[in-house]
Every structure is written in structure tokens, then in C-alpha cells.
Amino acid sequence: MFVPEAVVDHHVGFERAEFSFFLRRCYSEGRGKVELARNNKGVEDLADEWVYVRRILPRAFATYLRDAILDRDSDQLRRAAALACGAGVAGLGAAIAIWRRGS
Numbered sequence: 001m002f003v004p005e006a007v008v009d010h011h012v013g014f015e016r017a018e019f020s021f022f023l024r025r026c027y028s029e030g031r032g033k034v035e036l037a038r039n040n041k042g043v044e045d046l047a048d049e050w051v052y053v054r055r056i057l058p059r060a061f062a063t064y065l066r067d068a069i070l071d072r073d074s075d076q077l078r079r080a081a082a083l084a085c086g087a088g089v090a091g092l093g094a095a096i097a098i099w100r101r102g103s
Contacts, residue, residue: 026086030093057087
């Protein structure tokens with residue numbers, strides 16, 4: 001059920017707020033998506049992920065970069081860099097899962 005007025009408090013432990021955790025999570029997501037697709041419908045299962053990678057991530061990256069430049073906002077630049085790193089590491093995880101399958 002969707003309740004627009006709802007407020008949810010969600011504690012995130014300090015260790016999960018570290019950049020290294022983010023990168024490990026991205027790697028695991030990329031690798032896990034490929035392994036999960038392998039057990040289901042194959043590449044058809046990855047259609048939503050491809051839309052996300054081709055459309056959503058580039059828009060977010062461009063927005064962060066634009067805001068960083070126009071507003072001289074270093075936080076937005078860090079967000080753009082983190083997004084690029086996360087996407088790259090997720091891609092690496094996916095590529096390794098594909099490569100290991102072929103070995």
C-alpha cells in the first residue's frame with residue numbers, strides 16, 4: 001500500500017555508509033544479476049537492467065555533472081564520480097560472471 005504521508009526511519013550502519021561498501025555492493029549486484037538471469041530466462045531477464053544502464057544512469061550522471069558545474073557544487077561532482085565508479089564496478093562484476101561461466 002502506498003501512503004504518501006508515511007515516514008520511515010531506517011538506520012544505516014556506519015560500515016554501510018563507506019564508499020568501499022558501495023563498491024562491493026555494486027560488484028555483487030552486477031555479478032548477481034548475470035547469475036540470476038542464467039537461472040531464469042537468460043538475457044531476457046536483464047531487460048530492466050539494460051534500460052536502467054542505458055537511460056536512467058546517463059541522465060542522472062548528466063544531471064549531477066551539470067549541477068556540479070552550474071552551482072559549483074563539489075558534492076554533485078562526487079555523486080557523478082560515485083555513480084560512474086559504481087556502474088563500472090557493477091559492469092566488472094557482470095563481465096566476470098559471464099567470463100567464469102565460459103571457463
